[in-house]
Amino acid sequence: MNEKAVVIETPGGAEQLKLVDVEVGSPGPGEIRIRHHACGLNYIDVYHRNGAYALPLPARLGMEGAGVVEAVGAGVTHLQPGDRAAYASQPPGAYATARVMPAKAVLKLPDAIDFETGAAMMLKGLTVQYLLRRTLPQEGLKPGDFVVFHAAAGGVGLIACQWARALGLQLIATAGSDEKCALALAHGAAHAINYRHEADFAARVRDITGGRGVKVVYDSVGADTWEGSLNCLAPFGLMVSFGAASGAVPPLNIGALAAKGSLYVTRPTLFTHIATREATQAMGDDLFSMVASGQVKVRIDKRYALADATQAHRDLEARVLTGSAVLLP
Ligand code: NDP
DSSP states (O other), rough: OOOEEEEEESSGGGGGGGEEEEOOOOOTEEEEEEEEEEEEEOOHHHHHHHHHSSSSSSSOOSSSEEEEEEEEOTTTTOTTTOOOOEESSOOOOOOBBBEEEEEEEEEEEETSHHHHHHHHHHHHHHHHHHHHSOOOOOOOTTOOOOEEEESTTTTOOOOHHHHHHTTOEEEEESEEEHHHHHHHTTOSSSSEEEEETTTTTHHHHHHHHHHHSSSEEEEOOOOTTTHHHHHHTTEEEEEEOOOOTTOOOOOOOOOHHHHTTOOOEEEEOOHHHHHHHHHHHHHHHHHHHHHHSSSOOOOOOEEEEGGHHHHHHHHTTTTTTSSSEEEEE
16 A cells, blocks of 8 residues: 655754655564544654754654554553554654554544544643652642643643643643734633733733642643743742743753742653653543543634645644644545
8 A cells, every 4th residue: 555654864954854755564573553533733743853862864754643452462462453542652653544553552442532543642641641640749639729721722732721620620721922822711711811912921820820829830830921930839839841832941040930939840741751651541541531521622712634744834833723733534
């Protein structure tokens, strides 16, 4: 069969993405072959493409997909040919009609969840699962706690708004337009700040919280928000820096954490959390139940043909997308 995949030969702009013919072999031990029905678009794909996260070249792209298992290698017991499945996984390679990949990160997709939703929610939804459920080391988040979530109208952001509402959290959203703020509020944010108009978002957060500040800031924007994010935190608050869409955060002045109130900082990645099959399944089951129960609705605002990956990347970087987007082989 004539298979296609998106590759880069050189890191750079969106024009580097090329759709090429590829061979897809048979799965080896611990692997499966999956035929994609949809692939997720994620900001990490931009970091892979532009070299911010270096990949061995030439490289395939895409960390999230859903489809049907075609074959399983030796030792794979949790999947069978014909299973509907979805994943968030390394190495990249989801922008493809089909692929061979490690089985351990691939989960059976419940019948109630369609392929496009599966492809749009695994990397983003498992990220929200660990951010809200597994990241705070002490007693965890409690109903009524205030948190700040930046870029809250994006793919990860809209899932986080809904999950936070289900947990009873007071999520203060930030987003780059009034329309995006309205979207975050409609998905469960308690407050929303347009940080393009209101650069001192920390002052608004102080107002909203009666001067105290929030327990956790979830910051995937990076350079532009880092300093303001620290200023949003209550004493003993936790800064979760989990992305850098606006550029890398400046070097950390650790003394500032004392001056601002004995703060904590973490820089987590999903891939530590899904290092084992057991952890991936447990987190996936939590995500599937949130989606199947309707507490989290995965909003797919844009669908692109696989051949239009370049346009998808341009739109993602231009900040014109909201919610999730998928590529269709
Ligand atoms: P989004 O759909 O959220 O898109 C990124 C958003 O970042 C944009 O829509 C934009 O929203 C905001 N943004 C702020 N400044 C910029 C800028 N200069 N250029 C581009 N965008 C900017 O993407 P995803 O849902 O895929 O991912 C969200 C973030 O979470 C990313 O930073 C990603 O790397 C990170 N992530 C981290 C993981 C981890 O485990 N560490 C796992 C998954 C995702 P606005 O216009 O509202 O500001």
